[in-house]
Amino acid sequence: MKKVCKLCKIFVEGTTCPICKGNQFTETWKGRIYVSNSEKSEIAEKVGLKIKGEYAIKTK
Template identity: 35%
Template sequence: MLRRCAERGSLLKLSEKACKDCKMVSSGPICPNCKSSNLSNDWSGLLIIIDPENSEIAKKLNIKAPGKYALRVR
């Protein structure tokens, strides 16, 4: 969920965290993809994979499950 910050005009990610291991973005305390609790609030870029088996981008990034992924996780 994104909300525009009126003061700075930037976008804020509300309660969504990215997994440092597989980069999947989720709102829970544990990654639904790899079951890791190694999550970060500091991520950027958003990639949505719908059909990983037929996606060239998913193959290039070694993504096997559909979902939302961060491009960079710190």
């Protein structure tokens, strides 16, 4: 299972989150959304994603 930043909900491959530089991760998540161009993505706007990347929709 890939890990997800608890704060940003972005999928993280290294040891720190690329957005908040934190290291609070969870492996309990549901659904995923890929944001390629946040300005054009209505879904991204709804959930408040501003940086492109792959995000989990729900985390615990």
